Amino acid sequence: MSSTEVCPRLTPPAVSELPGADVCQWLLAAADDTERAVREWLEQDIALLGCGEVFSAIRVSGTLVRAAARAEGEGAVTEYLRQTLADGPVFRDAESDMYYALVPAGTTWGSALRRVAGLECLDQACYLGVPAVHLMDPDRRLYWCVPITSAGVFCDPRTVWAVAQCGTALLDAESWAEGRSTADLEVIRAAARRALWESPPADPRELTVRVEALGRHVRQLGTRLAVLAPRIQGSRKEAAARVLRQISEVSGEPATEGDLARRLYDLGMVVGPALVLIVNPGPLTGAST
Incomplete structure (x- = not known):
């Protein structure tokens, strides 16, 4: 390359390239590096975002969710979550069989009364791999089972906790009835x-x-x-x-x-x-x- 040639400059990825750009822009406020997060969504379909400032998340095991829904099929479980959480955004990691409900930033249980096995609140100092907002195919590893449709919409953490508590109670009742109580x-x-x-x-x-x-x-x-x-x-x-x-x-x-x-x-x-x-x-x- 001659001294007169100029190296091409890489153009940072634009948020407008992402489906659901308005929602993505809001979520990106939780990224340490906005450009990197946009590139991760564009190239890998998942971006690493920090919890506690823009949103927090509650992680619930699939076992508890399916028990509460009294269903095994993904469609029935998704419909249960949609109705119960009033269309609050939830995505699933099929590999780990965990559901993640987005809740207001700063959500904490604040009491031992809210501790349930298979349930964890992710707040400050936690990072979360969040799928691109348009991914809703249950055949994917990460996908939104209840899509996030607008900025600032959350699940009620009390209802998420109630789902986990319901699942725990039903599993325990079943164990009791079968003589294998925990x-x-x-x-x-x-x-x-x-x-x-x-x-x-x-x-x-x-x-x-x-x-x-x-x-x-x-x-x-x-x-x-x-x-x-x-x-x-x-x-x-x-x-x-x-x-x-x-x-x-x-x-x-x-x-x-x-x-x-x-x-x-x-x-x-x-x-x-x-x-x-x-x-x-x-x-x-x-x-x-």
Whole structure:
């Protein structure tokens, strides 16, 4: 090349080249390098974007989503998500079998009550491979099962959590019915007996651990009873409603340090009635709906 020739300058990729340019422009605010992200979408169909500033994401396992939807077919699951999340954007990684729901930036659970196996909130310091907005083919590895149609539209994180909780409850109820429950009833009973009959620990840290552990057991029992409750008949139905109210009351906001001992006792008190109704609910109506 002679000294008079000029090296051709590479033109940065333009956002306008992307389908859904307006939405892409909004999402690109989450990229560390906008030009690189555009090129990744154009060449690889996936761009690495940071969570926590423009959006956050909730990752839910496919097992929980399909259980909540009570369906295995991708079309039925997608329709369930579309209706339940009110057209909030969701994409799926078929390889890892994970669903990603976009939620408002800064979303966090903020409480141990919201921790569910198979569910994780991705916020600050998390990066997420996001498919190009026009990719909706379920035969792809990454695709939007509920497409993102405009900037600033999100799923309600509370509803996403409820989907995961519903899936967990239905899987647990099925396990219980088949005699392969993941819960150890004797462990729960033993923890409740300790709460009722032993003096609470003097160390606030130990007491907090005890309250949190028994609280997890009580919430687990509550989700299972909630699945059974619509099928329970007669006076037991009223008892189930009463126990569910009690579980809701004692599993509400975290107890203050001065209230931990009382909370431990209250949690212990609700275990017995919940176990009775779950293990022996009496005659049930037809399949749950």
